[in-house]
Amino acid sequence: MKRNLILRYIGPLLIISFIFFSCKSKNNNYIVYYNRVNEIDSIYRIANQPEEAIKQYRKLFKKYSPRNQDRIEEYETYIKLADQYQKDFGGKKGLYKLIPLIAPYEGSEKSYFGLFQKYGIDSTEVRQRIADWKKGLNKRLVDSFSIAFIRDQAEGRRNPQLMKKNDRINAQLLKWTFENYGYPSIQKIGLIGNDGVFMPMHPLFSHMIESKEYPFFKMKMFEYVKSGECIPRDYANMVDRHDLQIKKEEMPYGSYPSYRSVIDTVKVNRIRKNIGLPALRRSSKAKNKL
Known part of the structure; x- marks a missing residue:
């Protein structure tokens, strides 16, 4: 009975929390994201602090679904740096997020095959995921x-x-x-x-x-x-x-x-x-x- 009473009060709180964080994620302002990317890019390229850049990118990508803008290519940069400095970027899960970001650029996936293979994703799977991405286009x-x-x-x-x-x-x-x-x-x-x-x-x-x-x-x-x-x-x-x-x-x-x-x-x-x-x-x- 005590357990049911606890669930009775905690249940609604969990639902409210879920709704709050879902709305927060959905309503993220990507202008904030882009400006933060520009700041982190400076940490890496100008201040030459790659490990700090990795840390800051990791925080950013926990809050925002990554983009991979032309020229800066922030998510690709994050993964390559993290791999280079042996920092955790999520392994397979992190690389799976990269695939739809490079999928529009036909043939670009070939340059990543070595990295994908290093984390247990072969070229066949990459190509299949890109094919699935194409099927999902409108x-x-x-x-x-x-x-x-x-x-x-x-x-x-x-x-x-x-x-x-x-x-x-x-x-x-x-x-x-x-x-x-x-x-x-x-x-x-x-x-x-x-x-x-x-x-x-x-x-x-x-x-x-x-x-x-x-x-x-x-x-x-x-x-x-x-x-x-x-x-x-x-x-x-x-x-x-x-x-x-x-x-x-x-x-x-x-x-x-x-x-x-x-x-x-x-x-x-x-x-x-x-x-x-x-x-x-x-x-x-x-x-x-x-």
Whole structure:
């Protein structure tokens, strides 16, 4: 009876705790994550403290599902460093988390076979997991965006009338996707579409700067940056191009290639931090090899 009484009071507390931590995990702000990654990356590359970087990455990945951003490649860096310094990164479990992060980049898994094999994962299993990942992509979106990217580059965008027409159609597709499926992230549609169509999102969004839907895209993409679905660079690229070419103002993030130089680097870096971008002095540096 005493045991039942204890369960009667503890049970609801456990449920409340589970809901609290589930909501906390779900509502994590990835801008905080990206800024923390930038700080840890500095610990490793600038301060040359790899073991401290491993420790800090481990803490970060306990709170956030890892991303593996281009150039920094934080999760890959963490695993390679941990392996190099014989620190625990979760072994097989940690490597299984890496597979979907590298899966969009066809053939990239080959360079990891040695590491996978070291922890008991053979190449057949890696390839099977990548195949399973591909099966899990949203087929409807893959089909739609494969067509959209072909349409986006029709006639090399040299026909203004056709270009504007196609941009309007793609804007409608993007808005429909946002409203029905959320952000068309690399984990939803991959990077290579039907018939080998290359599908990086940043050029598609940079062509939305004249669309009447631009304010909607800007608002929603910022939300997706916070949720970890849209990478900060894609959002910044679109906003910078819009402000530079449409508003005729300085780029807030300094990310869009332009002949116009950024005047106030301190100000720009502060704004970049607001969406999780690294400071300009580091963002353009080539990634060190482990």
